[in-house]
Amino acid sequence: MKKRLRIIAAVVALTLPLSVPAASIDAQLERYATAARSAGSGFEGFVAARGEDFHTRRFSGGRPDTPSCAACHRDDPRQPGQTRTGKSIEPVALSVSPGRYADPEKIEKWFKRNCQEVLGRECSAQEKGDWLSYMRSR
Template sequence: MEEPTMTRIATLCASALFAGLAFTNAWAATPTEMLAGYSSQAGSSASAARGQEFFTTKHGKDWSCSSCHTATPTGDGKHAATGKHITPLAPAANAERFTDSAKTEKWFRRNCNDVVGRECTPGEKADVLAWLISLKK
């Protein structure tokens, strides 16, 4: 092959690899895969201890994550304002949690805005998910 063609192929391969890394969570099928994607995006390892602290602390708004999901999210929760029932958040207690990346992102976006007043960072998501994965039923 000619040099320009090889350069274009190498560029396309690198672009595809970067796109795959950037959207790791798009194909996540398990909480562990989703955690790996968030950790990769954050560029650091997740910390379950930081996740628990983030989850149970207020961040300048009226609620913390635990306001609705309880401090031990292996059981049912209840929305703080509406009283609506919330199924357990921890994957050990609810096998459907963190298996659908679109749904996970939707709820992270919505809940982080309510709790923190902004979207959560990939590192914050990784920490919270690491803690939730560590919980046993």
């Protein structure tokens, strides 16, 4: 019986850290959904396929050397990326980097910086939610 309890405790301990990021993303997505509804844009939910399109689409409003998210984060977000200066970037897909989205302040910090560089503007709540939905699906 004790051995069985130790095994159960070990399994719970191993899976608990993996569930925290998913809960963090869920909370972040709910914040973006609230903001999108408030924007009066006819929000009907986030769509991972739109997030994938957003990730790979080339924009002209930002820096010429970062025309898309994929310019630094790769077309396949499960692969490591690279900054313009050559610094390695951990994969952005939740399946490969489960702790990446645990801190809402960091999520906002990087959206603010990267959206300015790629789009030349802040991302909308809809764009952020679609993109995070895509990262969760990968």
